[in-house]
Amino acid sequence: MKKLVRDIYSAYGFNDQQAQQVADTLIYTDMHGIASHGVQRMVMYDHFIQNGKVRVKSQPEIVTETDVSAVVDGHFGLGSLIGTYSMNVAIEKAKAHGVGIVATRNSGHYGIAGFYANMAADQGLIGLSSTNSRPAMLPTHALQAFVGTNPIAFAMPAKPHNFIYDAATTTVPQGKIEVYRKLEKDLPAFWVAKEGDEEINDHTDDVDLDALRDPYSHVGLTPLGGVEEATGSHKGFGLGMIVEVFSAILSQGNTSPEITPEDLQVGPSQSFIAIDPSIFGNPDAIIKKFSDYLQQIRELPARPGKTIYVHGDKEAIAYDDRSKNGIVVDDKTLAEVTGIADRLGVTYGDLTE
């Protein structure tokens, strides 16, 4: 599968290293059990490449930098390539000077934020990454979506595997709504709200759920914390705005309300931070203290029938499973990917092996 992805991206016109990087990112995502953002996304990227929203020949460029910071202009290349480039800039600065903070503008959809944070953790560093998106979140008390789903990812080395936090600052991302509709399941409360504080729970409410994609519709995703200040709505809303600062404000790129998916001249903004723990003391002692702390949490008394996971545990379990059993790609996705390959003249063997 990885070879097929690489060959497709080569056929688009990306160079070998770029095609390999894209394949690494997508397969990493599927291997860690996050199928929604893995090869399933290839059809969306294919659409972007065909309509010129993603420019195959663009190269990301550092427009300003210091020892500990940079602003990168992605020039509307492929999001995951711009993200990998930007995180590598942050990692190099952290290795040389302890900290690297990169703000990136004119990027593209970059997949899961946790992938970039984890790039730093895999090299012994603390990593953070965030991206904005088109408007999706209703600010507390507002009737119009204005802030993106704006995930925050944080990763840090730990035993037996890295700690990886990766979560939208809305209660759930858009994709989760779509999965529930496909499965014909009603939505839990607190996910989607419309005018008059009304929550939308009925999966057959097509009028409202389709309106989720229209920022002027008075329907939107709730911030983490729901609709009311009593449940912490203003906290998720505030965290979403902080993501805008590190991505769009510092890079002077597009904020969420400036992102209109139909406009090919507009891309999202992202942030990438790496911090070397050794600037605070012995990194082995720091990582051991953290690993022990996480293990204490796993061993707390749990609610009946429940397991306490810390962030990264579920992904590690999925990775072990996929390493043994391979990744499962649903028929629709497989047909989409082979359809792209056939159109581009890319050959492939038996993918069910």
Add this chain to the structure above:
Amino acid sequence: MKKLVRDIYSAYGFNDQQAQQVADTLIYTDMHGIASHGVQRMVMYDHFIQNGKVRVKSQPEIVTETDVSAVVDGHFGLGSLIGTYSMNVAIEKAKAHGVGIVATRNSGHYGIAGFYANMAADQGLIGLSSTNSRPAMLPTHALQAFVGTNPIAFAMPAKPHNFIYDAATTTVPQGKIEVYRKLEKDLPAFWVAKEGDEEINDHTDDVDLDALRDPYSHVGLTPLGGVEEATGSHKGFGLGMIVEVFSAILSQGNTSPEITPEDLQVGPSQSFIAIDPSIFGNPDAIIKKFSDYLQQIRELPARPGKTIYVHGDKEAIAYDDRSKNGIVVDDKTLAEVTGIADRLGVTYGDLTE
């Protein structure tokens, strides 16, 4: 009032500059409308000073540093003095090298995290601060409180006033529960949970609400996002752990479960970060872009009868009000403060002027 606070802290044995700093911090808090953490806290600090938990003659000390980082040992001095010292270290490093990240151990209760973040914003920088605390939050699916209320504060210069986010990673902090009990109001759902996913809403449930202060009681504050993963419980839980990393793990200080208020040898851990926006571009342009973005949010269509605030707006309104009308200190707090003054032989005039 400020003079009285200063004189009391001088009488404890703090030097003039320290006494002034404590008065500045407490009065700043009351001026911004956060009465729970202002002079109302003096009786708690008085108790700590009397029983030796706060050591009046201690000085915070840098134990390791680089151009962009430091670990500070507070040596169990007064939390707000250690916090001010640590944030000033971060600010100096940010002014010289763009970024300053300070992790502080063996500190004390430092009041509101937003005060320290705002110290940076008042000097044109982005500021962040966090503190851990004794266990208060039930990790998702766990029956034992293990993570503190662990607030995250973020401040950034903006017009017409600084943006200041300051929020516990639990749905509400402990103090809010106490206020609701005093007012004999039932608690909203999602604030407190116990064994079996049960929420505690009844303000007369003294057995459970008193048990909140016992980490082994199977009663605890919910993470931001509530009890269930469907409402985002694991997100607030994860953010609380990230606060532990920047405060306790990097400083090799006490994590929340290691903080036992009765043990005078144990203090909380804190983090202080300053970032100079000018390392990313023209700071005036960055601050203008941010201010315009915030103003657009204030002007969104709002739910009937509601006003959309961005973080820092309510505090600015309170500050204007207190500047005109003075701060209101309730009778019980006033009696506590004058009681401390009388015991220490500190004189004061008519405080109702």
